[in-house]
Amino acid sequence: QKEVEQDPGPLSVPEGAIVSLNCTYSNSAFQYFMWYRQYSRKGPELLMYTYSSGNKEDGRFTAQVDKSSKYISLFIRDSQPSDSATYLCAMSAGSQGGSEKLVFGKGMKLTVNP
Amino acid sequence: EPEVTQTPSHQVTQMGQEVILRCVPISNHLYFYWYRQILGQKVEFLVSFYNNEISEKSEIFDDQFSVERPDGSNFTLKIRSTKLEDSAMYFCARGVADTQYFGPGTRLTVL
Numbered sequence: 001q002k003e004v005e006q007d008p009g010p011l012s013v014p015e016g017a018i019v020s021l022n023c024t025y026s027n028s029a030f031q032y033f034m035w036y037r038q039y040s041r042k043g044p045e046l047l048m049y050t051y052s053s054g055n056k057e058d059g060r061f062t063a064q065v066d067k068s069s070k071y072i073s074l075f076i077r078d079s080q081p082s083d084s085a086t087y088l089c090a091m092s093a094g095s096q097g098g099s100e101k102l103v104f105g106k107g108m109k110l111t112v113n114p
Numbered sequence: 115e116p117e118v119t120q121t122p123s124h125q126v127t128q129m130g131q132e133v134i135l136r137c138v139p140i141s142n143h144l145y146f147y148w149y150r151q152i153l154g155q156k157v158e159f160l161v162s163f164y165n166n167e168i169s170e171k172s173e174i175f176d177d178q179f180s181v182e183r184p185d186g187s188n189f190t191l192k193i194r195s196t197k198l199e200d201s202a203m204y205f206c207a208r209g210v211a212d213t214q215y216f217g218p219g220t221r222l223t224v225l
Contacts, residue, residue, distance in 0.1 A: 025127065034213055043205050045215040051212060088157065098145055098209025101159040101170060 003027050006089055006105025015053050019076040023089035023105045026070065030091040030103075033065050035074045038086045038107065046048070047087075079112045086110070117215035118206050130195050135220045137189040137206030145209030148181065148191045149216075150159045150174070150202045157205070163189065196224045 006023045013019055021035075029064045032051055048063045050056045051073075073092075076083055078079035086107040090112040094100030119138045125132050137146070148160040161171040180192045193200055199204050201224045208216040 032212055036216070041203060041219070041221060043218045045214060046215060049213040090157075092214075096209070096212055098211050098214050100155075100208075101147075101162055101163075101172075102145065102214055103159070104157040106156045 003018070003103050004089065004091060005025040006104045006108055009042075010109040010111065012111045012113060013079055013113060015079060015081060015112055017079050017112070018110075019079050019083070019110060021076075021108050024070055024092055025072075025103075027091075027093065027103070028067075028070070029093035032092040032094065033063070033072050034090045034092075034097070034102065035063055036090060038040050038088055039114050040086075044088055044090075049091045049110050064074075079110075082113050084111045098108040118208055118217035120204075120206055120220050121145050122219040122220060123218065124223070126223045127196055129198055129224055133193050133196055133208075133222060135193075135204050135222070137191075137217055138187065139208050141187065144216075146183075146189050147209065147214065149207060151205065151219075152157045152199075155208045160191070160204075162173045193222075196222075200224050203212040211221065 004025045007080045036051040037047050038044045050063050050065050053065045053067045060077045064073040086109045088107045089105040090102040092100050121136045143205045146163040149157050152155045159172050161175045178194050183189050203219045205219045207214045
């Protein structure tokens with residue numbers, strides 16, 4: 001079983017749709033959970049990070065972590081064409097999210113159509 | 115403004131040649147990382163660097179690779195004898211509290 005699994009898609013939605021992106025993981029030591037957005041041949045851009053279980057909201061983006069199910073989600077409300085990108089989940093088992101390596105999912109390619 | 119800058123943005127080299135990729139953090143931090151991403155594949159951890167020493171390295175990071183912080187600022191990744199399979203995007207990242215910020219990457223093409 002891979003450490004972090006993410007459906008690579010691709011996913012295509014109409015503008016204004018609610019998008020749900022998900023990752024599952026097997027390592028119960030993961031404590032920090034991050035979502036990055038990546039454009040082709042560019043560096044991952046941090047969207048959100050969360051610690052342990054719960055929800056975190058930032059504008060149109062909501063990150064959810066369910067440690068009991070080893071499942072994390074990113075929701076995008078009122079999706080825009082500018083949200084079209086590849087979305088990567090990443091996780092760390094460190095005492096802080098910045099202090100140990102990140103383990104990434106493969107990334108989900110999202111297209112939002114006008 | 116980027117959290118880290120990387121140079122060059124694109125490097126083309128012949129198989130067997132040495133390459134040095136550079137990362138310049140905007141501010142002084144303790145935790146640095148190198149990751150790579152082969153085209154179409156996931157981002158993979160290579161090595162972490164804490165307080166000017168390697169703290170962890172992956173199976174990928176074999177004797178062909180080395181990291182240094184030669185002047186206390188720039189952070190370099192050296193590949194001694196490049197192989198075709200080293201062609202990838204290489205990202206530097208800095209660890210800040212609960213997360214990591216990535217640079218724009220260097221695209222390495224080995225011919």
